[in-house]
Amino acid sequence: MSDMEFTYAVARIRALEVSLFSASTIEQLIACQSEESCLQFLTERGWGDSDTPLNADAILTRESEKIWETMREMRIDMSVFDVLSYPNLFHNLKAAIKEVCSEETHPGIFFEDCAISPKEMMDIIREKDFSRLPANMAHAAEEAYETLLHTRDGQLCDVIIDKATLEAIYQAGLDANADIIRNYAEDTVAVANIKIAVRSQKTAKSLDFMKRAMVECESLSVDQLAKAALNSMDAICEYLSGTAYAEGAKALAESTSAFERWCDNRIIHTIQPQKYNAFSVGPLVAYVLARENEIKTVRIILSGKANNLPDDSIRERVREMYV
Amino acid sequence: MSQLGIVYALLGAALAVLLAGAGSSIGVGIAGQAASGVVTEDPSKFAKVLIMQLLPGTQGIYGLLVGFITLSKVGLLGGQVAALTPQSGLMILAACLPIGIVGLISGKYQGKTSAAAIGIVAKKPDQFGKAMLFPAMVETYAILALLISILAVTNIPV
Numbered sequence: 140m141s142d143m144e145f146t147y148a149v150a151r152i153r154a155l156e157v158s159l160f161s162a163s164t165i166e167q168l169i170a171c172q173s174e175e176s177c178l179q180f181l182t183e184r185g186w187g188d189s190d191t192p193l194n195a196d197a198i199l200t201r202e203s204e205k206i207w208e209t210m211r212e213m214r215i216d217m218s219v220f221d222v223l224s225y226p227n228l229f230h231n232l233k234a235a236i237k238e239v240c241s242e243e244t245h246p247g248i249f250f251e252d253c254a255i256s257p258k259e260m261m262d263i264i265r266e267k268d269f270s271r272l273p274a275n276m277a278h279a280a281e282e283a284y285e286t287l288l289h290t291r292d293g294q295l296c297d298v299i300i301d302k303a304t305l306e307a308i309y310q311a312g313l314d315a316n317a318d319i320i321r322n323y324a325e326d327t328v329a330v331a332n333i334k335i336a337v338r339s340q341k342t343a344k345s346l347d348f349m350k351r352a353m354v355e356c357e358s359l360s361v362d363q364l365a366k367a368a369l370n371s372m373d374a375i376c377e378y379l380s381g382t383a384y385a386e387g388a389k390a391l392a393e394s395t396s397a398f399e400r401w402c403d404n405r406i407i408h409t410i411q412p413q414k415y416n417a418f419s420v421g422p423l424v425a426y427v428l429a430r431e432n433e434i435k436t437v438r439i440i441l442s443g444k445a446n447n448l449p450d451d452s453i454r455e456r457v458r459e460m461y462v
Numbered sequence: 463m464s465q466l467g468i469v470y471a472l473l474g475a476a477l478a479v480l481l482a483g484a485g486s487s488i489g490v491g492i493a494g495q496a497a498s499g500v501v502t503e504d505p506s507k508f509a510k511v512l513i514m515q516l517l518p519g520t521q522g523i524y525g526l527l528v529g530f531i532t533l534s535k536v537g538l539l540g541g542q543v544a545a546l547t548p549q550s551g552l553m554i555l556a557a558c559l560p561i562g563i564v565g566l567i568s569g570k571y572q573g574k575t576s577a578a579a580i581g582i583v584a585k586k587p588d589q590f591g592k593a594m595l596f597p598a599m600v601e602t603y604a605i606l607a608l609l610i611s612i613l614a615v616t617n618i619p620v
Contacts, residue, residue, distance in 0.1 A: 146492055146577050150499030153584035154507075417496075417578035 142419040148213040149417060152426045155209070156414070158185065159462045160433050168437065169453055174444040181437065195441040199434055206430045207252050210423065219420045222311040222320050223427055228253045229304035232272075232280055235260040236296060240287045275310065279303030298352045305331050305354040319421040322409050323428070328356040330402045333387060336368035336375055337398070344368075358383050396456055403432055403458045410461065429461030436460070467546025468536060474551075474558030475532035478611065481562035482525025482604075485569025489518025492573035493597075496580040503584075510583050510590050517597045518572040521565035524608040528561045531615050544620045557614030564607035572600040 160168075164184075171177040178193050187198040210220065227250040234248045238261065249257035255272070263269065264284065269277045279299055287296040305328050312324020332353045339349045349365040359382060367374040372391070379388035390401035406428060413425035436458045443453035497511035530539075532554060537544045546554075575597040582593035 143492065146495040147499040150496035150577065150580055150584060151502050152499075153581040154500045154503035157504075157585055417581050418574070 145215065145418060145420055145423065148215055149419075149422045151213065152422050156426065156429075156462055159429055160437075160460055161462050162460050165436060165440070165457055165460060168440050169450050169457070171444070174441055177441055177444050186437075195438070195445070199438055199441075202430070202434050204252060206427055210427065213423070215420075215423070219315070219317070219320070220424070220427065222308055222315065222324055223424070223431075224253065225304055225307045225311065228255065229276070229300055229307070231255065231257055231260050232264075232276060233283070233297065233300045235264040236280065236284050236287055236300075237293065239264045240284070275307040276303065298348075301331075302352055302354060309354055309356060317420050317424070319410060319413060319424050323406065323424070325356055325358055326405060326409060328354050329359045329384065330387075330405070332356065332359055332361060332364055333375075333379065333384065333391075334402075336364050337372070337391065337395070339365075340368040340372055340375060400456060400458060403435065407432055407459050407461055414461070425461065432458055432461065464545060466548045467551030468543060470548060470551025471532060471536045471546055471554040472538075474555035475529040477555070477562040478525045478532065478558040478565075479529040480525075482528075482565025482569065483522040485566035486519050486522030486525075487569075489521070489569040489571075489573025489576070490515060492570075493518060493576035493580065496577035500580055500584045507583060507587060510587060511580050514576045514580050514583065514594065514597065517576050517594070517601065518569050520601060521561075521569040521572070521604050524561050524604055524611075525565050528558055528608065528611045528615060531612060532558060535615055535618070535620060546620060550618060550620055553618045554615060557611055557618060559611075560607040560614075561604070561611040564604055568600050568604045568607075572597050572604075575600055 168177055168180055171180050174195065175193075178195065178198065181187070181198060182191075182193065187193075187201045191197050191201050211217065231249050231253055234245075235257070238244060238248075249260075251257065255263075259271075263271050264280070267281075267284070269281045269284075272280055279302070283296045283299040283303075286292065286299060308324050309328045312321045312328075315321055315324070335349060335352045338344075339352075346365055346369055349368060350361065353361040353365060355361050363378055364375070367378040376388040376392050379385060379391070387398060387401050387405070390397040410421075410425035410428050413421040416422050439456050439458075440453055443456070493515040497515045500511050501508050533539050535544075535554070536546060579593040579596050582589055586593075
């Protein structure tokens, strides 16, 4: 699709951006006394539907569904959002493999709003008909299924599928015409590699394990990052300080939650210029990411309120807003 | 041979109307898509975005005006067709080109600027006046072209 094909959708997104939460709205939400008053605050601003129960999960799930309902109404080629939908799709693959291999059923573990429905995914795995999956999933699905069936090693199964997810995201980024999708894919893969390095360092994983889990990207050297992780956390920070993720190294030195916040804020900084773009798919992708970031931030605040965390502790974890 | 002059003159009138009209239709179409997007979410902004959508429509009117003047000049409207030499016909054709070509290009770009300005109205409706100035700037060049086309067509001796 040419950039001009998105004119209607971008203008509609501009109108919708008015209702995105700003930093001051988030501050008002934090100032609410309890989780109930937070939920009341959210419903007054149109979160959930009139028939949505007044509980955090129901409201946040409904808001996530609304994002994709809105995008489908735009009548655009939804493949531009592949890069954003892969994590949920591959999560469903992981869940289906585990359910089939363990012969147990666990309600509510699938994302409903995916290109392949949970029922179809279960049928594919049960029948071992991996050719019905997209090309970037089929091989990983078969390998993960066989691995879990023969070794019962759930972590190895996770590693295989998580790596396939990152590779699919990276490839979607390379194939995309829009800069925002390329940058998002690069950042997502690089940040995932950093997270793998940090966790592997803490759990003393081997070099082979890290290389098996990490995905090559342009902005980081997987080899150097994995070797740094073998040494110490300081070595990871030192390596990162010489890359585009130097700020991340500082956050990492501070705490894990500071690093998680930095990862999300980095994505928001990447999409900020889309506020001034009147054409192309960029503002649409930015809106989806901004909404997901908003929902994640609200979830953090609601969890904090439910667990009676002090406001300052909640504020430390709050992400930057798009508007 | 005596008909060639009038053919050139008519071609000029046709190009003025065709090219400028095409520019306006492209521009109004682009701005219309953006306007529809905003009204889908917020129907209260209908009047403001409609004005924005209409801005690229003027090039078509300018082309029509030059077309009328040309037809009148060569006597086609009054029934007394002037005996134009090929040179005079070509001069009229050349005189019609500024509004035709500038109308086409400015119409398209004014539409894109209007679509962007509609984004301002969507987020900050109180900034409507400032938002309207951006696409209005593109209009300047359509008006300059119109001026030259009218001056040239009316002053060519027939």
